[in-house]
Amino acid sequence: MIEPIERIQKVPNRNPDRTFIYFVRSGEFIKIGQSRRWKQRVETMQVGSPHTLIVMLVLKDEPKLEGKLHNWFRADHFRGEWFHSGPALLAYIKKRLPECVSKSDECELKKPTDWDDL
Template identity: 35%
Template structure:
């Protein structure tokens, strides 16, 4: 990959060791004066698992296009533990088993794999996609991943790797197919943003989402005799703001007073920040 090094890929598994790309990416970060990133920081990210799901859908769609007979699909996708559960077709894709048509990936299913704090339980998700990413013990221990996933990890460590990834020339990699994966493409485009915010009137707290936070506070102040204070705000993509707002309302439902107003503590505010960061 440019002058940064070589990723070793297994001939049969088409997977490589994640530690190789972590070392490669962090070397570049250190040269830029940035702190190294740990693998766990990547594995708890929503966008990483959306990429994995999209890659799973992409792979299976290709397999279907290459086989008129559904039963002829490459055995590495038929995993002995159970075909549908190992591919998570029913769970993570809108798939019609009667005509073998795939419409799209279902990223919202990731919410089932979060703990009470909203953090993604990546060890459970890895069991769903062993053909894309897995952990091993023993002689070949460590975390291993399919080439596209390895490259996604590199991109998450340092986006400058795109300049080198597009020049990779290997039979099992197609840069155009890599760019079709929705998360990758979405991250490269400027996005309109909204804000998750928390304001207080000195007694209660309002958790909300808005595109114009200053205007929103002005409007809310008109109907409240107490001065409002902004205690938390976080910029989020438009298409994620309402989802996160809804999750926070549900998470703190036992502390709800009325509508979007809650009785919160300082620890709750800190928890909101943690939850929002984990869901982005």
């Protein structure tokens, strides 16, 4: 017998206060964003972008980190969630690479190999 929909339990979110914070490069700009489904978000952004998007870093952290990052890099702010790829922002991304979730089972990410070309 099939159980009524009211009795089916949803799978709980293991970390309801955590999300993915992503850094995506498009031309000379880097977007700092957040999403629980970062891959789908990047795919959606790619459809409307004339540049090939490069995912530089994906972190799993608290959603409020995104706002802190926007504030920290406000000197490089361009528009919305987009920032100029200045030295401070690139240094932050390099520093946090060991924490990138690309090596986990949560996502697969190809990292840039030559930072001088970025």
